[in-house]
Amino acid sequence: MTTAALLALFALTILPAAACWLVAGFVAAGAGSEPGRRERWLVVALAAGGSLAVVAAGVITALLAGRGWWFVAEKVVLGLPLAAVGAVAGSIGLARWLRGDRTPRARVLLLAGGFAVAAAAVASWLIGYPVQPVAALVLVAAVLLATGLTWAILASRGRRSVVGFAGLLAVLLAGGVGWSWLADTAAPSLEAAGHEHGDMGGTSALAAAPAAASGVRSVEELRTPVDAAGPMRSFELTAAQRSVTLSSGASIDVWSFGEALPGPELRVTEGDLVEVTLRNRDVDAGVTLHWHGVDVPNGEDGVAGVTQDAVLPGDEFTSRFVAETPGTYWYHTHQASSEGVRRGLYGMLVVEPAAGQAEDVDLALPVHTIGGAVLVGAVDGPQALEVPAGGAVRLRIANTDRAPLRVLLAGTPFRVAAVDGRDVAGGAEVEGEAVRLAAGARADLVFTMPETPVRLSTDASRESVLELAPLGAASARDAAWPSVTDAPELDLLAYGDAAAPDLGPFTVEADLVLDRMPRFVGGAPAYAYTVNGRVFPHIAPIVVREGDVVRITIANRGFDAHPMHVHGHHVLVLSRDGVGATGAPLWLDTVDVRPGEVWEVALVADNPGIWMDHCHDLEHAAQGMMMSLAYEGVTTPFEHDAHANRPE
Template identity: 35%
Template sequence: MKKIYLFIIIIMVSILAACSQQSSGSNDQEKQSEEVESQTTNQASAKDTDEKKVNEINLTAKEVKWTLSPDKTITAWTYNGTVPGEQIRVKEGELVRVNLTNELDKPVTIHWHGVPVPNTEDGIPGVTQDAIVPGKTYTYEFVANTPGTYWYHSHQNGVEQIDKGLYGTFIVEPKKGVNVDRDYTLVLDEWESGNEGHGMDMEGMDMGDMDNMANHSESEGSSMMGHDMSSYDIFTINGKTYKENKPLIVKKGDKVKLRFVNAGYMVHKIHIPVDYKVTHVDGQKVNNPEIQKGSVLEVAPGERYDIKFIADGSGDFTIDCHGEMDAAKDMKIDVVYKEGNGKKIEHSQPSTKVDLTTLGEDAEAQFTLEDEFDVEYTMDLGTKMDMSNEDMGMAWTINGETYPNVPPLKIDKGDKVKVTLTNNSMDESTHPMHLHGHFFQVLSKNGQPLEGSPIIKDTLNVKPGETYEVAFIADNPGNWLFHCHDLHHASSGMVMLVKYNNFEEFYTDTGKVDNKPQ
């Protein structure tokens, strides 16, 4: 039956090869009108589907009551009724087919954050598809070729929809499997308990309030102007504060893997008070990682870090957040031995933090600073005043412009591309920059080449005054976003397109949906 089903899919794809992105791929206006009614797509090629295991997942975007803490229940937007949404876990090389039904009253999408999917499956309203209108179902389909820790989230008005809980995790296991005894995913996020919307209320604010905003530390993603980050007064792991979370259970001798995913808009300093190794960044391997002796791990918005430790039986312990805001105290979770004696490791003040530039050991890499690149691009991350902007007149810019007025980075397939990112924002905010559809290698920080393992990422946190050089190969044709994953910054302008020359366009905005790519 499976082969017959796959054969039918192959025939359908062949017949529909000339149609539009949501129904069959053509730019015919009549067909596009039909797209909005059907809200479906099927993009995997016949050769991709042949003889592959098919993972078919049904997700429903819906509203539920969700308990964050013992004294706070909110109305959350979810995939399948939980925050985070249902975890999708597949093996390398398998086909993923996700049917998303929208039961919310607003259009939604799914973006597969970090996964190098075909451009048709990237989930960007107004760029790769129309957002999925209420009551409709849309199908995403791709082959999961790259193992790693990823996540998925709505990219339709993401600054609000992710804030409401519309995200989940996506794990691609290597073909040989994951060589651990325990495998836990920990999603970091922050919430506004007293704000159903996400704008800023200026009424009643005095200078003390303004000073308070200006004095928040960079670890909590603050800005002197713009969205009031102090309104995020509940921090969670897996959608729950400490008192609502169940402990992570281990046994003595277990090899334990923890996957940290930051789904929020602030950098979180996570303290793991045992010896551990950082094995992966953004799902990609670190070469021969060294032991971190209780070091603090900074996880920026959109980033993922995998760590591994051996449960040596020395005692239960707590993983917590070392932040300055009061809410940080609730971003913690216990690790408890199944057959332990209840002894707890003392939680001492950490003296070191994980340094991306010296992580692991040197090894041969795809790029070096001495390479000749086909395209070199400088990206100045800045700010400017724009009184038409909702965030108190503050706009975040790329080379002085805001999206969609930022000129695109144009490249050819096969190009070796180097991008220099510098954070010159006058509000001293951090910018976790995320490139869709590609991984990039981090070459240097502040002019100094990396000393450790080659670091391959899709999201890189650029702090005030910092400059990074990164490089990637143009191997995935399409129209791709490159943007800040503090989505307050993205929705206020810090977005650009990476456009392949001679790319055959498959999508035209129908004008029937209010597409909001950020």
């Protein structure tokens, strides 16, 4: 059984357990001094069901423990002990009540059992990983006070003790919420300053080394030198609110970097010095340019509030970087990005090899959902392209949406030549397999045009498909094409020529445990997306020094996929769910961590700065799932919330 299924099953047993015990307690409490036969049997049945469910929750927890401590810590430390104590207390109360004990004690015990099991159910949801001692104490104290309140009521201890217990309980719960609010509105922690090296629970062999010789640097100093070598390629992009007519004829209001969607394709050559001037005409929320997948110097990274200020209407900002690695990239705003990207502030960046692109046909095709339409490249709806048989074709697919995307190239064998802007060595031809792209990810599909049509489809849209065919080739009927949803999925961890790059020993270890729980985001209560139980900008950064080799373990406790995107670096996939990667070295900038999965990736700290590391389901990022990879000695003068800066 998958870890996600076990997590769901745990919730589906502990919740009924709590419900059974609570209802049993309330029925007994309400039954008065002479319970009828039906009431007695109902309470017995509920208690039996509740006890069975508690035992089942224990068994599921044992199974989950085998998948990793991240999934069970709060269950083992708090939840199950509470549930066990609750079930025992409830059973004792039940036995007394059945024997005719009509003192309040029996019914109080029964209800206390219900409170304890309910607290166990809440623990998983509210406390998560790592176990937060204050929250755990609040929960236990709440059970005790609720029990006291029940006793005061059932034993008729008078209005004063009822009000006393109720008041204490209210103060406790308000205090717990207040404590949480304080933690979630404290000073941001994005810089390494004030954090011990390797404080994510790891150790660093370099920890004793003296601080970097260059001392403290600002992100503003970490920019591409004005006199950097390379042929200059200059572009200008103007962000504006526009009304755009799609190829289908539909007219939609967008925010865009050009007159059409997507923004202008920037196609440069390896070694070029790329200079892009961004102007904001009238996007009130502000914009920036982030070069997704390009490991630019930190000051060019385009994150509002971290590497620069948001570019507000009338302002401009010029980014410069050397296009070092050929590949498929994209650009998008990193100011109010969850709204801005969705509304259309995105475009493609292609870096061709210095030796020239090998293929005859080379298309960059971002897939984007907007205003009810799905654009593949610039077209919403079917599109056809004539390609001579025998021609080499490269389709650069980018998922610019927030949801994962499945892509099926049918009618020809193909190779996945590159993923996330890094070539995949020795990938064999595959046919009929779908390629899954996490939000933000790219894949280059390469094939030789056959005599018959080839069709690219995605699970984002039935209509928006691309058909490539030699002149005169008859198109296949729609029904004849295989369905993208039925196609098996290509496993990139087992694709291509195996090789094990030697990165050297790990000097920093970091665990990122992804979850969903009630927190305060931007001061407002939210069912937030969390990393290690915290939300942006209060998640402790991964702190590194230049030269560190970092092993990052990402565990997903939630029920959503989290495409974790680290800026300024690519990470090498080591393993998924304990199974080592066996294919060509897979260097990703976006790691597709699905529910219940545990990924181990390696990162070489070779690009100093303060780098965002966040979920590229940008709604999740906006709801807290955003943190930093911070180099020691790097500071930023830019502030979250100041100058309207809102990178999420």
